[in-house]
Amino acid sequence: EVQLVESGGGLVQPGGSLRLSCAASGVTFNIYSVSWVRQAPGKGLEWVSGIGGTDGTTYYADSVKGRFTISRDKSTNRLYLQMNSLRAEDSAVYYCAKERVGYSTGWSFDYWGQGTLVTVSS
Amino acid sequence: EIVMTQSPVTLSLSPGERATLSCRASQSVSNNLAWYQQKPGQAPRLLVYGTSTRATGIPARFSGSGSGTEFTLTIDSLQSEDFAVYYCQQYNHWPPYTFGQGTNLEIK
Numbered sequence: 001e002v003q004l005v006e007s008g009g010g011l012v013q014p015g016g017s018l019r020l021s022c023a024a025s026g027v028t029f030n031i032y033s034v035s036w037v038r039q040a041p042g043k044g045l046e047w048v049s050g051i052g053g054t055d056g057t058t059y060y061a062d063s064v065k066g067r068f069t070i071s072r073d074k075s076t077n078r079l080y081l082q083m084n085s086l087r088a089e090d091s092a093v094y095y096c097a098k099e100r101v102g103y104s105t106g107w108s109f110d111y112w113g114q115g116t117l118v119t120v121s122s
Numbered sequence: 123e124i125v126m127t128q129s130p131v132t133l134s135l136s137p138g139e140r141a142t143l144s145c146r147a148s149q150s151v152s153n154n155l156a157w158y159q160q161k162p163g164q165a166p167r168l169l170v171y172g173t174s175t176r177a178t179g180i181p182a183r184f185s186g187s188g189s190g191t192e193f194t195l196t197i198d199s200l201q202s203e204d205f206a207v208y209y210c211q212q213y214n215h216w217p218p219y220t221f222g223q224g225t226n227l228e229i230k
Contacts, residue, residue: 035219045158045166045209047219059217095165106213108156110177112165 001110002026004096009116016086016120022079022113029053029072029079031102035109036070036081037119038092048094049081052105059105064090066101086120093117124148124215128208128222134230141197144227145210150190154214157186157195160224161206169208170191197227205229 004027008020020036035050040068049070050059058070069082079096094116125148135141142209145155153173158166168177170186173193183198197204 044223045160045211045221047217050217050219053173061218090124097166100168100171106154106216108171108211108213109158110168110171112167114165119209 002098004098006094006096006113006116009094009118011119011121012038012086013122014087014120017082017084018086018118020081020083020094020116020118022081024077024079024096024098027077027098027111029077030074033099033105033107034072034079035097035099036079037095037097037109037112038090039095039115040089040092042054043092046092050105053099055101057105079117083118086118088120091118091120123218124151124212124213124220126220126222128210128225130225130228131223132228134228135200136204136230137199137200141195141200141204141227143197143208143227145188145193145195145222147191147212148222149215151212151214153189153211155186155188155193155217156211156213157184158209158211159204159206159207166209200227202229226227 003025033053036048046094067085098111099107101107127146157170160166174186
């Protein structure tokens, strides 16, 4: 069974940094592309960043480009999101989500974690 | 960037009725369209991918249709557990993947 468990959220001041982690079981990040998707309180879903399973190519939304960095550790099967220069508008629940099809990128998300809350406030 | 627009924003129906949710793309996304269900405090759940293929474990009362820029999610004979927020997502032109703003299906 696939399980994704996020951690690392919390309260941070504007301009600060935070690193989110997503631990996976039942799935190998070497094969499947994975993404971070966020949801501001009471709002809809926004794709933030993704990383290709086989080649590790990274992708970013314009709203976070240059501030956020996605990475993965193959040895521990963990996904990370390093978030720098945080702004109030980055406050959201951050989900990691696995793409449905392996060995390629550009699919729907069939498994999601429970999310971790990031609050950017002074 | 492909803009996804869902309608209506809120849909009020009674259990047993049929729900019809719409999703429009700003340009063709072929059949690369998915639907998700989200309940309060929970992560989204994949319902339909490839416009019309139900994900594993999704009941047959959920069906998707459409192509190009116009898509529909139909839920036949609404059950109490179906009242939730529904999102469409395109994965034809990425990055970025884009979602609709959601339709809140509420009990009338």
